[in-house]
Each structure stands twice: as C-alpha cells, then as structure tokens.
Amino acid sequence: MTNFDENLLDKVKRLHFVGIGGSGMCPMAELLHHGGYVLTGSDRNESDTLQRVRAMGIPVFTEHRAENIGDAEAVVYTAACRDDNPELVAAREKGVPTLERAVMLGMLTRRFRQTVGVSGTHGKTTTTAMLTQVFMECGMDPSAIIGGKLPLIGGNSRAGNSETMVCEACEYVDSFLQLTPAVAVILNVDADHLDYFKTLDNIVKSFHQYASQATRLLVVNGDDKKAMESVAGLDKELVTFGLSDKNDYYPQEMNEEPSACEDFTLMHKGKPLGRVELSVPGRHNMLNALAAAACAHSLGAEPEALCQALHHFAGVHRRFEVLGKFEGVTVADDFAHHPTELTATLTSAMKMGYRKVWAIFQPHTYSRTYTLLEDFAKALAIPDHLILTEILAVREENIYGIKTADLAQKVPGSVWFEGFSEAADYAMSHAGPGDLLLTLGGGDVYKCANLIVEKYKQRQEAGKDGAGH
Incomplete structure (x- = not known):
C-alpha cells in the first residue's frame, strides 16, 4: 500500500525513481531535478530518455537491486513495476514512502x-x-x-x-x-x-x-x-x-x-x-x-x-512523423491505435496526394481488438492497401481467442505477417514512387518503420557500391 502524505515534497530532498527512463517518469525527474531535489534512478532499458536523464547528471543503475535506493527518502515507481521489485521491497522494509508515478504527478502538479x-x-x-x-x-x-x-x-x-x-x-x-x-x-x-x-x-x-x-x-x-x-x-x-x-x-x-x-x-x-x-x-x-x-x-x-x-507547431514524435523519402516512397509513422484515431489519420493521409497509401498496422491489446473489431475493419478499409502484423499483447492474456487473421478477413485485399521483417519486405516490394508507407499502432510498430528506412538505406549503399565496380 502506498504510504505518503500530501506534503511529502516539502519534507524530503532525496528521491529514487524505479524505471526512470519511462516516458512518464523522465519528465518528472527533470522537473524535480530542476527544483533542487537529489535524484537517482534505475532502468534496464536503454533509450533516448535514459540518455537525457544521464545528461542531467542523475546517476542511473541498469540492474534492479536493493542497494540502489541508497539513502533515498522516497521511492517513485512506474506502473509497470512489479510488486516484488527488489528496490520496492527494500524501500518498504526500510519504511521509505513508495509512490506510484500518477500519485507523484498529482503532487507535482499541485506545486x-x-x-x-x-x-x-x-x-x-x-x-x-x-x-x-x-x-x-x-x-x-x-x-x-x-x-x-x-x-x-x-x-x-x-x-x-x-x-x-x-x-x-x-x-x-x-x-x-x-x-x-x-x-x-x-x-x-x-x-x-x-x-x-x-x-x-x-x-x-x-x-x-x-x-x-x-x-x-x-x-x-x-x-x-x-x-x-x-x-x-x-x-x-x-x-x-x-x-x-x-x-x-x-x-x-x-x-x-x-x-x-x-x-x-x-x-x-x-x-x-x-x-x-x-x-x-x-x-x-x-x-x-x-x-x-x-x-x-x-x-x-x-x-x-x-x-x-x-x-x-510542426508535430510530435510518432504523430504522422515522416522518417524520410526513399526511391520516391515516403515512409512515415503514427501512434494511432484506436479506430477513431486510425480513421482521422488515414483520412488525412488519403488527401495528401500520394499515388497509393500503404498502411502497416499493429493491433494493440487483445481486448481492444476484440471489442472494437468491426470499427477497426471499417477504419482500416480507408487506405489503398493494408498490411497487418501480430496483435501486441501488452499486459494481457488472449482470453478472447482473437487473431490478426480475424481482422484481415474483414478487410478485403489485406495481408498479414507474423514479424516486422516480412511486413517490411512485402511493403517495399509492392510500393512504388509517389506512394506513402505508413506504420500505425500504439506498440513498437515504429521498429517496422525504422527497419524499412534501414533496408532502403542498405539498398542505396549497395547500389552505390555496384555502381563503383
């Protein structure tokens, strides 16, 4: 159980963040650091945000261990953090207040x-x-x-x-x-x-x-x-x-x-x-x-x-973010993962004057895919071509028995693949000059977009090498 009082930030100076590289954790760390608090953090996943945390001079541990909390007077943890995380366990044993991210955000905003x-x-x-x-x-x-x-x-x-x-x-x-x-x-x-x-x-x-x-x-x-x-x-x-x-x-x-x-x-x-x-x-x-x-x-x-x-204002990362143009094909990535968002993004894409719009969509969570299946099918029928990848489970078991194939079946002409590599290869072998390749989803489908960019660049390099012989 969370044990803290509303005036905690007036009483403590040293804070430890479990999962400090998370997109919701790093910003709070920055604000508290700016406000004069002494911070430490831990995170197993290397990321740009983690680099940003380190650049502020905040020490980061890449393993979760009890001793990481040091002499912290409060420990803030991400919602994804398990109850048996050694740092949380250590904090509780020491009687150090532990706060979930949203609770700390609330406290911070009230300042x-x-x-x-x-x-x-x-x-x-x-x-x-x-x-x-x-x-x-x-x-x-x-x-x-x-x-x-x-x-x-x-x-x-x-x-x-x-x-x-x-x-x-x-x-x-x-x-x-x-x-x-x-x-x-x-x-x-x-x-x-x-x-x-x-x-x-x-x-x-x-x-x-x-x-x-x-x-x-x-x-x-x-x-x-x-x-x-x-x-x-x-x-x-x-x-x-x-x-x-x-x-x-x-x-x-x-x-x-x-x-x-x-x-x-x-x-x-x-x-x-x-x-x-x-x-x-x-x-x-x-x-x-x-x-x-x-x-x-x-x-x-x-x-x-x-x-x-x-x-x-020119947009945000992963919101219709154009990653480059290769062989006349524009590659972009978007966070849309709900039928309403997909409809908005794909309707815009279709008005942009591209020869063909290729959507590569990664369904996000079984429950959402299952409950909104018909709405997804309607939204994903908007682009000229649809490529689907496996449903990203996130925090769920598939108690619905739902599969990507069920969605593909409802969108005539669509294809689906298990991995990003096959989806990328299919998209690149079918898209031509003047087309848009747009990856969509709330999960890690941006990796597919990055892979496409990578493969196009390799092709360019190979072309140059070939021309040199």
Missing part, C-alpha cells in the same frame, strides 16, 4: 498555481505539445510533461520558471483522478480501455470526476456529446470549442481545398482572433488546435502570438 491537465481519449499528446509551444511563444515560460517528443524543446519535458504547467491527464486505470488541475481540458470521450472501464458510461463517470477536481476552468469539446455529458451539472466556469459556431471558440472561412493541413479564421464568440494556418495535417488537428487556442486565450495569451505559435 504550480496554474496547472493545465489535458485529457481525452484521443489527441492528448499533440494538444499538450501544442499548448506548450503556444505558452512558450506567448512568453508564459511553462513547465511541461508531454507523452511524446516536442522538437521545440528537444524532448518530452520542460522545466520553466513560472506558475504555469501543462501535462497530459491520462484516463487509463483512472490515473488522472490523482490530479487537481486549475484548468481541465476534455478533448473527447470515446470507448477505449474497456478492459478496465467495461462500459462507456463508466468512462463518462471518470471524466466527470476528473472535471469536478478542476479548481478554475473547464475547456471542453462542445460538439462531443459524451464530453459535454461528463461536465453536466458541474458548477464551474465552462469554455467550449468545436467546429460549430454554437461553441465559444470555433473556425470560420476554412480553406475548402481538400488539402492535408487546415487553415481557418479563429473565432471567439463572434469576433475573429486571427488566421491560423496549421502545419500538421488532418481535421482532428484542427480540433486539437481549437482546444489549445481556447485554453491559452482564456488564460490571457495574445491572439496574434497564439495564431503564430499554432502555425509554427
């Missing part, structure tokens, strides 16, 4: 007067990154914890020197209920993580609880029925955004060309605030931008700087 928690089933990472960029360009010097890398800050966290902080508020296993943000943003509420929530009604209830914990303002998608349902009956200041002009913030004079990136006039209650030309594709990103604009403008950001910042 800022103006914390913005960005929640929603889809778009959290992009919107959190957009808001970080907007706040920075509007001179608000925010701290930030983002679920993906923002090129502007060269990582997924930033330690600012103001009272403003922006972070993702993830609903999975009700993590976001640890937060008490000043501003709660709700982008959308959709059926996901049903292995935990069971029903959409339960998801709405959790979002309602999260919204009720906001101390100052709610920024909600007014076009999303379930999102509005989740804030019904709350006596809080409410600001809405969406595509229809019944919202407080909405777009007008949208570019009617079928272009990949939207541009529009940002409206606030009938008054134009400025022209926004997005540099990221898709209608879903226009909604993310409206959410960021509604939030930032409500907190005092200047409209001109706000619109400029939205134009400068």
Whole structure:
C-alpha cells in the first residue's frame, strides 16, 4: 500500500525513481531535478530518455537491486513495476514512502498555481505539445510533461520558471483522478480501455470526476456529446470549442481545398482572433488546435502570438512523423491505435496526394481488438492497401481467442505477417514512387518503420557500391 502524505515534497530532498527512463517518469525527474531535489534512478532499458536523464547528471543503475535506493527518502515507481521489485521491497522494509508515478504527478502538479491537465481519449499528446509551444511563444515560460517528443524543446519535458504547467491527464486505470488541475481540458470521450472501464458510461463517470477536481476552468469539446455529458451539472466556469459556431471558440472561412493541413479564421464568440494556418495535417488537428487556442486565450495569451505559435507547431514524435523519402516512397509513422484515431489519420493521409497509401498496422491489446473489431475493419478499409502484423499483447492474456487473421478477413485485399521483417519486405516490394508507407499502432510498430528506412538505406549503399565496380 502506498504510504505518503500530501506534503511529502516539502519534507524530503532525496528521491529514487524505479524505471526512470519511462516516458512518464523522465519528465518528472527533470522537473524535480530542476527544483533542487537529489535524484537517482534505475532502468534496464536503454533509450533516448535514459540518455537525457544521464545528461542531467542523475546517476542511473541498469540492474534492479536493493542497494540502489541508497539513502533515498522516497521511492517513485512506474506502473509497470512489479510488486516484488527488489528496490520496492527494500524501500518498504526500510519504511521509505513508495509512490506510484500518477500519485507523484498529482503532487507535482499541485506545486504550480496554474496547472493545465489535458485529457481525452484521443489527441492528448499533440494538444499538450501544442499548448506548450503556444505558452512558450506567448512568453508564459511553462513547465511541461508531454507523452511524446516536442522538437521545440528537444524532448518530452520542460522545466520553466513560472506558475504555469501543462501535462497530459491520462484516463487509463483512472490515473488522472490523482490530479487537481486549475484548468481541465476534455478533448473527447470515446470507448477505449474497456478492459478496465467495461462500459462507456463508466468512462463518462471518470471524466466527470476528473472535471469536478478542476479548481478554475473547464475547456471542453462542445460538439462531443459524451464530453459535454461528463461536465453536466458541474458548477464551474465552462469554455467550449468545436467546429460549430454554437461553441465559444470555433473556425470560420476554412480553406475548402481538400488539402492535408487546415487553415481557418479563429473565432471567439463572434469576433475573429486571427488566421491560423496549421502545419500538421488532418481535421482532428484542427480540433486539437481549437482546444489549445481556447485554453491559452482564456488564460490571457495574445491572439496574434497564439495564431503564430499554432502555425509554427510542426508535430510530435510518432504523430504522422515522416522518417524520410526513399526511391520516391515516403515512409512515415503514427501512434494511432484506436479506430477513431486510425480513421482521422488515414483520412488525412488519403488527401495528401500520394499515388497509393500503404498502411502497416499493429493491433494493440487483445481486448481492444476484440471489442472494437468491426470499427477497426471499417477504419482500416480507408487506405489503398493494408498490411497487418501480430496483435501486441501488452499486459494481457488472449482470453478472447482473437487473431490478426480475424481482422484481415474483414478487410478485403489485406495481408498479414507474423514479424516486422516480412511486413517490411512485402511493403517495399509492392510500393512504388509517389506512394506513402505508413506504420500505425500504439506498440513498437515504429521498429517496422525504422527497419524499412534501414533496408532502403542498405539498398542505396549497395547500389552505390555496384555502381563503383
């Protein structure tokens, strides 16, 4: 059982992080390090984030051992950490407080007067990154914890020197209920993580609880029925955004060309605030931008700087990230792993003017694949060609008896492979100049994209060598 008190961070100086390289752990480590705390950490997996931790001068152990906790006064651990982890066991035996990541995030956010928690089933990472960029360009010097890398800050966290902080508020296993943000943003509420929530009604209830914990303002998608349902009956200041002009913030004079990136006039209650030309594709990103604009403008950001910042925002790592162009074929990678996200991303991709769009999708979790099978089939019928890989189990047993072949059967013309190497070879032997090869999924399908890039580069090198003889 977690043993801590709310004022723990006022009483301790030395912290140990178990799994410090995790995308949710590293940003907190950066903020605490910046705040003068003495940190150590452990992680078995080498990663860019771990390199970032080391670059801050934080000692990292690559094995989990009891002695790693040293003289730490509190131990923070990732949700993936097992109960019998030697460092956790040692901490408990010594009577050192142990805190799960979400609990520490909650404590950390309460140290800022103006914390913005960005929640929603889809778009959290992009919107959190957009808001970080907007706040920075509007001179608000925010701290930030983002679920993906923002090129502007060269990582997924930033330690600012103001009272403003922006972070993702993830609903999975009700993590976001640890937060008490000043501003709660709700982008959308959709059926996901049903292995935990069971029903959409339960998801709405959790979002309602999260919204009720906001101390100052709610920024909600007014076009999303379930999102509005989740804030019904709350006596809080409410600001809405969406595509229809019944919202407080909405777009007008949208570019009617079928272009990949939207541009529009940002409206606030009938008054134009400025022209926004997005540099990221898709209608879903226009909604993310409206959410960021509604939030930032409500907190005092200047409209001109706000619109400029939205134009400068060029995306996040693994969100339609173009990895290169080889032999005329564009290779890109995207995190979309839910039918709603796949529909948004693939619809955008189809408007980008590619000769053919090849989607390589890795289904993520058995429960999601099983419960949303028909929706997946519909979304994955959008591209010209579909290649599937094995379902990534993540934290589950396959009690559903679901297989990739079941999904492939529902999408005419699709093919599936067990490994990334076969999928990569198939894609490369069939794609031609002017095509897009797009890997999609919430798991490690980016490795397939990297493999394709690697294979194209090897082919280029071999070609050069051949030409030299």
